[in-house]
Every structure is written in structure tokens, then in C-alpha cells.
Amino acid sequence: MVEQRNDMSGTVSGALIQARDLALGAQPPVALSGLPPVDVFTGRAEALASLAEALRPADDTAPVVLSAVAGLAGVGKTTLAVRAAHDAVAAGWFPGGALFIDLRGYDPNHRVTPDGALSTFLRALGVPAEHLSADRAGREALYRSMLAGRDAVLVVLDNASSADQVRPLLPNAPAHRVLVTSRHTLADLTGARLLDLNVLTDTEAVALVDAAVRAAGPDDDRVTPETAAELVRLCGRLPLALGIVAAILAGDPELPVGELVDALGNASTRLGELAYGDSAGVRAAFDLSYHRLSPAEARLFRLLSLDPGRQIGVPAAAALADLPERDTAKLLANLRRAHMVEPGEPRGWFRYHDLLRLYAEERARDESERDAALERLFDYYVAATEEADAQRAPTQFISRDAVAWLDTEGPTLVENAVRAAETGHHRHALRLVLAMSRYLFYRRHWDDCEVLFPLALEMARRIGDRTDEVRALRRLGKLAREQRRHDDAREHYTAYLAISRELDDQARVAQALHNLGSIARRVRDLDVAQAHYDEALARYRELGDWRGETDILFNLGTVSRHKRRFPAAHTYYSEAMALAVEHGDVLREARVCLFLGILAARERKSEAARHWWTLAVELYEKLGDGDMVRSIRKRLNRIGRRARRLAD
Structure with missing residues (x-):
């Protein structure tokens, strides 16, 4: 299991990204x-x-x-x-x-x-x-x-x-x-x-409105069973509608309950045929509250429905509205007090109740700045996601802060990529998918990958960008490889190789060969793997790509080990080790130590295996990878037990 997870496959040319080594937090x-x-x-x-x-x-x-x-x-x-x-x-x-x-x-x-x-x-x-x-x-x-x-x-x-x-x-x-x-x-x-669960009783409904009003003003005694009886009836005794009318009363201490009842009754009569939630009162409460919003609040309420995500943060809302974040935060807080939006997770994000989303979408149907707002929204998400993807921890991996942001925004980003493609914003959709890819592989969000990567390929082909087509094919190949769909992976990487040769992009040619070699090795087609690796090695050396060269040497060592050509395996692993040490790449050095130990164990050279695994433990401890340290110590313990049995 350890050997398989630590395979240096072709997609890791350049900065090495491997999810298990990300130690992103407690x-x-x-x-x-x-x-x-x-x-x-x-x-x-x-x-x-x-x-x-x-x-x-x-x-x-x-x-x-x-x-x-x-x-x-x-x-x-x-x-x-x-x-x-x-x-x-x-x-x-x-x-x-x-x-x-x-x-x-x-x-x-x-x-x-x-x-x-x-x-x-x-x-x-x-x-x-x-x-x-x-x-x-x-x-x-x-x-x-x-x-x-x-x-x-x-x-x-x-x-x-x-x-x-x-x-x-x-x-x-x-x-x-x-x-x-x-x-x-x-x-x-x-x-x-x-x-x-049924609607509230009259007594419970009045108590709910009274409690909400008194939360804003403890001495506010406008709500009584007598004054509020018709109010709660018009709201259908539904908590969602009651919360909205309570917010109206709390926000206007001078408003008599009777005046609100008259307004709500008129709205119920006018809008009854458009009821939500089996109650005309719900729609009437929405409409009444909406018309009491300021023009800026109402505009933001409408525009928020353009974001297809389940919730939205202040920066994205600011982009939609083309306003400073401070002003947008104030407007969102006002909408929250009016019960027109709800708090999201974590603090600072907001979302609609699903019935209010329907209402907002209806209000936004004829929104004059719809296209411009979507353009601003996609611009924001692309820029923010590319910025997060560019962040690295000290060991060059995606950072803790970036992962935290992407964990929160991930579902929203997926929805926006799809919406961008549907609305003709092909470049936005493509850039968003490409920027999310590292995170999606880290979190193993295969369902999202299966939606987004074919979408990226389609967008690249519509735009006519062959380089981005290659990038999309590479992600499809990696996804198929991670899911052990080797035939699909081979098909994607073969197309990736053909276009890279057409573009005379030698770096991507090397990467494609590297991946095709790794797929062949995984299905034990070792001669094909060797041929792909040999060509990739030559190209990495021509390019001066020491990381790609190190990885290929490592994989050639593994091919030789599988062929039981142990002297050749030692040579390849040692060359990979020398490059890793020369460039101070502790992660690659640790992996080679681990596999030199595996090779020694296969040769039944226990002391050599102990030597290499002890070094590997020290290096993985330096990297902070506790899982690998524990795994290798189990190997050392097995050697110790075997030695004791022989001694007895």
C-alpha cells in the first residue's frame, strides 16, 4: 500500500504535488x-x-x-x-x-x-x-x-x-x-x-412575533393576542413568514400592528395566486418586506440570486453589485435583519431560504444589469480561485488558508463554472476549472471532476485554444488514472501527447510520455513502460528539468525492480537520490530511501533495508508526515522481529 501511494507518476513533473504529504493542520x-x-x-x-x-x-x-x-x-x-x-x-x-x-x-x-x-x-x-x-x-x-x-x-x-x-x-x-x-x-x-410538524398554534405564533420584536426592544408591547390575531392568520402561522413580519415591526418601532395587518391583507389578496409554501401569506410577507427595502438593498437582494451557489461571501456579493466590500457588508446585514437572507457558514457568508431564492429569482428576471453582474461575478471567482491556487505552504504545496477558502467556496465555484459555460462565458468557465483542479484532486472530489473536466475540454475546443485543450486532457487523464480506469487514462494521455507534439511543446511531450509510462507500469506492461520512460528521460534532460528527471529515474528503478533486475534498480534509484540531494528536495529523497529499503528487503538484505528505512523515517519526520513515519516504522519492526526469531 505504501509503495503504491508513493508512486512518482508523470503528472508530477515540476513542483511535486501529492495529497498525502500535505499536513495542512491539526x-x-x-x-x-x-x-x-x-x-x-x-x-x-x-x-x-x-x-x-x-x-x-x-x-x-x-x-x-x-x-x-x-x-x-x-x-x-x-x-x-x-x-x-x-x-x-x-x-x-x-x-x-x-x-x-x-x-x-x-x-x-x-x-x-x-x-x-x-x-x-x-x-x-x-x-x-x-x-x-x-x-x-x-x-x-x-x-x-x-x-x-x-x-x-x-x-x-x-x-x-x-x-x-x-x-x-x-x-x-x-x-x-x-x-x-x-x-x-x-x-x-x-x-x-x-x-x-404543523403550522404554529395561534398562541405560539403570537409568542414568536412578540419574542422577535422584544429582542429588538424589550419594552415593545405592540404585539398581543388581540392586536396580532389577524397578523398571524394572514401569515398562515408559518414561522418563515412570521419572522419576516416580525423583522418589519422590529425595524420600525412606530409602525402600528394594525397598519401592518392592512398592508399584509392587501398583499395577500393581490398576490394570492402566486403563493409559495401552500400559503398566500408567505408570498405576501415576502412582497411586503421587499417593498420596504431601500433601493440599494432591493437591488442587492435581486442580484444575489444570479449566483448559482448555495451561499455567497461578502467579496463575491460586492463584485455582483459593483460596490465596495464595506458597503456590501452593511447591505447584507440589513437584509439579514429583514430576514430576507440567512447567515451561511462560516461567519461572513449569506444564503437564501429556498423559497426566498425563488422569489429573488423572479424579481431578477428582468434585471437590466444581469449580464454585467454575471461578468463581474465570474471575474471575481476566477481571480480569487487563481490566487488561492497560487498559494503554497513552505514545502511548495497548496496552503492551509487556500484549502480552507476552497472548502467553503468549492460547491459555489463548481456551480459558477457550469453557469459560466451555460451563459457563453467560455473563458471564465475554463479558467475556473483549471484553477480548481489542484484542490479537487487534493480533496478527491471525483464527482465534481467528472462534471468539470469534460466541461473544460469542451470550452477549450470552443475557444480554439490547443494549449488549454492539452491542459484539460491532462486533467481527464489524471482523473481516470486516479480512478484506475487505465484504458480511459491511456486514451486521454495519448491525445495529450499528440497535440503536444503538434505544438512542439517538449515539456508537455515529456509529461505525456511520463504518464503513459506510469499507466503501462501499473498494468504490468513493463516493456512499454520502459520505452515511454526512456524517451521521457531524454526529453527531461534536454529541458534541464531535474524534477522530471528525478521522477523518471525513480520510476525506472521501480520497473527494474518489478523485472527483478536488481542491479539496474539500484543504479536508477541511486541516480534519483543524487539529484534529490543535490537540489535539496527532501520529499523525493525520502521516497527514494523508502524504496531503496524495499529493494533491499526484496534482496533479503535486512541491514541495508534497516539503514534506508531509518533514513526515510528521519526525512519524513522532518517533513512532518506522521502517517509515513508510522508506516515505515512498522516495516522496521517486522525486520526486528524477524532478526530476533533467527537469533532464537
């Missing part, structure tokens, strides 16, 4: 803290008690308890579930913490696949990206294995549209609990405790 804490904060919450006592009973620890021999909360859009399912989850964690029932994900099941453009959710949870559980399986079955098995070894964890799956979105995320250890929200009653989830 492991996450033992107790997960994935729950979002809770807004003003009142009522729902019976529903909270029911969920508490389901979440409370029980006999560990019982099956995993699954609770599913169903109800129409805007009824407060997420708020209830998150409140119940916070209460359960605070009670000490889940010492392992909580995992939370919004599956966005009812948004066709942003729905989270089970593969994507598993990747998110596995990374939260501390699994390095390079250990994520390419297939769902492998990720499910790893996810359940990780949970099986932890204290009780609460898994909250918000906004699921079907049981199929949920099943792959269910743990099998009895200590854990799962809480699901959906607009549908997920009766096909076997064994689930089902809770259908």
Missing part, C-alpha cells in the same frame, strides 16, 4: 461541533418533548434511533431540529458531538449527493482526503467504521427529499442517533419515528 477536536446557531425559538413544546424522548440515550443493544420531522416549506422544521439537537448535546447525551448537513433536497441545482455528504462527514471525522474511497460503498463502510469507534454522535440530516438521500448516512452503531427533516413524510425509512 486534527479536528474529538467532540464535533457542527450545529448551526438557533434563532428566536418559542413554542413547539410537545414536538420538542417527542424528539427529546427519541434522542435520549437508551440501551446500547437497541438499533440506531432515527427520527424524521416532516412538514411544508417554511414551517420551521430546521429550527425545531437544531433546537432539539442543541438541547440534547447540552444535556451530555452526545459526548462525541454532532454532525450536521443541509442536504438541499428540494433544490435541483444544489442537491447534495450521498457521495458528497459522506465526504463532508468523513473529513469532519478527521479522515484525510487521500483516504477517501472513490466509490460510495467504500465511503459508507469507512464512515460507519469511524462512527463505530466513537462516543455517541448525533447526526442531523436537514432538508432531505427522499429516503435514498438518507440511507447511506445512517450509522450502524447503536449509541448514535439520527435526526432528519423533510417536506415529505419519509415513511419508507424503516424503523423511523415520524413526526409531522
Whole structure:
């Protein structure tokens, strides 16, 4: 396993990028803290008690308890579930913490696949990206294995549209609990405790509005059962609509409740046929709040819907609106106070409720500056992503800050690349995909790669840029190689080689030959691998590319070792070692030491193997790669045990 992961394949000519050596930060804490904060919450006592009973620890021999909360859009399912989850964690029932994900099941453009959710949870559980399986079955098995070894964890799956979105995320250890929200009653989830959430009672609805108003002004007594009875009726007693009208009252302390009721009644009559969420009151509340926004706030509210991502940060919103970031941040804060947007994750990002996104998209349909705003948005994302991709840690790898930003923006960048291609911004789409590639391979986001890399190839061909066509083919080849689709990889790299020869781009010719050699070696077509490597070696030497030369020498050593031509293997490895030492490349030096030890072990030269592996441990310790240090020490321990047995 170690040998295979440390293969120096052809795509690493130049600065060597390998995900397992990225040591980008400390492991996450033992107790997960994935729950979002809770807004003003009142009522729902019976529903909270029911969920508490389901979440409370029980006999560990019982099956995993699954609770599913169903109800129409805007009824407060997420708020209830998150409140119940916070209460359960605070009670000490889940010492392992909580995992939370919004599956966005009812948004066709942003729905989270089970593969994507598993990747998110596995990374939260501390699994390095390079250990994520390419297939769902492998990720499910790893996810359940990780949970099986932890204290009780609460898994909250918000906004699921079907049981199929949920099943792959269910743990099998009895200590854990799962809480699901959906607009549908997920009766096909076997064994689930089902809770259908209805609209608030009149008393609860009035209390919610009153609490929100008093949060802004503790002495504000405008909201009473008498003054607010018609208000909550017009809102359909839906928390989403009630939150918006409460924000209107809180923002205007002089506004009588009766005046707001009249305005809301007029809007409900006028817009009833355009109701959202089975309630004309929701649409009326949206319209009423929108018309109370300032022109700048309303403009930003509309423009935000042009970004296809699930959330947006201040810099991207500023680009959309063509405003300074400070002014944009103030406008976003005002929209948040008006409940027209919600806080995203992490702090500083914002998103719509899905019904408000529909409303904003409708308002933006005839937006006069639509094309110009999209151009500014794509310009921003391309520039920011290229800047992140250019950042390097001290050992020349992508930096911790860049990965953190890309983790947050990644889904949005994918959506924007697709939107750019759809709207004729071919160059933006291409540049965005190329700039994301290093990160996508690091995080092993194969689903995104399978969407984006063919898109990049299509964009390059539409633009007529042969160099970018080669770059896209290289990424497709690497993706196929990582997924062990060797025939597809060979096809892509062969096309990559042909165009590189046509362009007389000797560096890319060498890289293509290097990759074709590595594919042949992986399928044990060693003579073909040797021929490709020999030609690539000659070209790297002509180019003065010592990194490419080092990698090829290393791989030729491995080919010779597989052919059991051990003297030739020693020669190639030693030449690779000399180049790595000469140029101070500790990573390449460490790898060669490791494989010289493997070669010595194959020759049954235990002392030589011990020597090389001891050096490799020192070098990997210098690099901060604890995984490799532990792996090589296991090899040293096996040698020690073998030596002791022989001595006995």
C-alpha cells in the first residue's frame, strides 16, 4: 500500500504535488461541533418533548434511533431540529458531538449527493482526503467504521427529499442517533419515528412575533393576542413568514400592528395566486418586506440570486453589485435583519431560504444589469480561485488558508463554472476549472471532476485554444488514472501527447510520455513502460528539468525492480537520490530511501533495508508526515522481529 501511494507518476513533473504529504493542520477536536446557531425559538413544546424522548440515550443493544420531522416549506422544521439537537448535546447525551448537513433536497441545482455528504462527514471525522474511497460503498463502510469507534454522535440530516438521500448516512452503531427533516413524510425509512410538524398554534405564533420584536426592544408591547390575531392568520402561522413580519415591526418601532395587518391583507389578496409554501401569506410577507427595502438593498437582494451557489461571501456579493466590500457588508446585514437572507457558514457568508431564492429569482428576471453582474461575478471567482491556487505552504504545496477558502467556496465555484459555460462565458468557465483542479484532486472530489473536466475540454475546443485543450486532457487523464480506469487514462494521455507534439511543446511531450509510462507500469506492461520512460528521460534532460528527471529515474528503478533486475534498480534509484540531494528536495529523497529499503528487503538484505528505512523515517519526520513515519516504522519492526526469531 505504501509503495503504491508513493508512486512518482508523470503528472508530477515540476513542483511535486501529492495529497498525502500535505499536513495542512491539526486534527479536528474529538467532540464535533457542527450545529448551526438557533434563532428566536418559542413554542413547539410537545414536538420538542417527542424528539427529546427519541434522542435520549437508551440501551446500547437497541438499533440506531432515527427520527424524521416532516412538514411544508417554511414551517420551521430546521429550527425545531437544531433546537432539539442543541438541547440534547447540552444535556451530555452526545459526548462525541454532532454532525450536521443541509442536504438541499428540494433544490435541483444544489442537491447534495450521498457521495458528497459522506465526504463532508468523513473529513469532519478527521479522515484525510487521500483516504477517501472513490466509490460510495467504500465511503459508507469507512464512515460507519469511524462512527463505530466513537462516543455517541448525533447526526442531523436537514432538508432531505427522499429516503435514498438518507440511507447511506445512517450509522450502524447503536449509541448514535439520527435526526432528519423533510417536506415529505419519509415513511419508507424503516424503523423511523415520524413526526409531522404543523403550522404554529395561534398562541405560539403570537409568542414568536412578540419574542422577535422584544429582542429588538424589550419594552415593545405592540404585539398581543388581540392586536396580532389577524397578523398571524394572514401569515398562515408559518414561522418563515412570521419572522419576516416580525423583522418589519422590529425595524420600525412606530409602525402600528394594525397598519401592518392592512398592508399584509392587501398583499395577500393581490398576490394570492402566486403563493409559495401552500400559503398566500408567505408570498405576501415576502412582497411586503421587499417593498420596504431601500433601493440599494432591493437591488442587492435581486442580484444575489444570479449566483448559482448555495451561499455567497461578502467579496463575491460586492463584485455582483459593483460596490465596495464595506458597503456590501452593511447591505447584507440589513437584509439579514429583514430576514430576507440567512447567515451561511462560516461567519461572513449569506444564503437564501429556498423559497426566498425563488422569489429573488423572479424579481431578477428582468434585471437590466444581469449580464454585467454575471461578468463581474465570474471575474471575481476566477481571480480569487487563481490566487488561492497560487498559494503554497513552505514545502511548495497548496496552503492551509487556500484549502480552507476552497472548502467553503468549492460547491459555489463548481456551480459558477457550469453557469459560466451555460451563459457563453467560455473563458471564465475554463479558467475556473483549471484553477480548481489542484484542490479537487487534493480533496478527491471525483464527482465534481467528472462534471468539470469534460466541461473544460469542451470550452477549450470552443475557444480554439490547443494549449488549454492539452491542459484539460491532462486533467481527464489524471482523473481516470486516479480512478484506475487505465484504458480511459491511456486514451486521454495519448491525445495529450499528440497535440503536444503538434505544438512542439517538449515539456508537455515529456509529461505525456511520463504518464503513459506510469499507466503501462501499473498494468504490468513493463516493456512499454520502459520505452515511454526512456524517451521521457531524454526529453527531461534536454529541458534541464531535474524534477522530471528525478521522477523518471525513480520510476525506472521501480520497473527494474518489478523485472527483478536488481542491479539496474539500484543504479536508477541511486541516480534519483543524487539529484534529490543535490537540489535539496527532501520529499523525493525520502521516497527514494523508502524504496531503496524495499529493494533491499526484496534482496533479503535486512541491514541495508534497516539503514534506508531509518533514513526515510528521519526525512519524513522532518517533513512532518506522521502517517509515513508510522508506516515505515512498522516495516522496521517486522525486520526486528524477524532478526530476533533467527537469533532464537
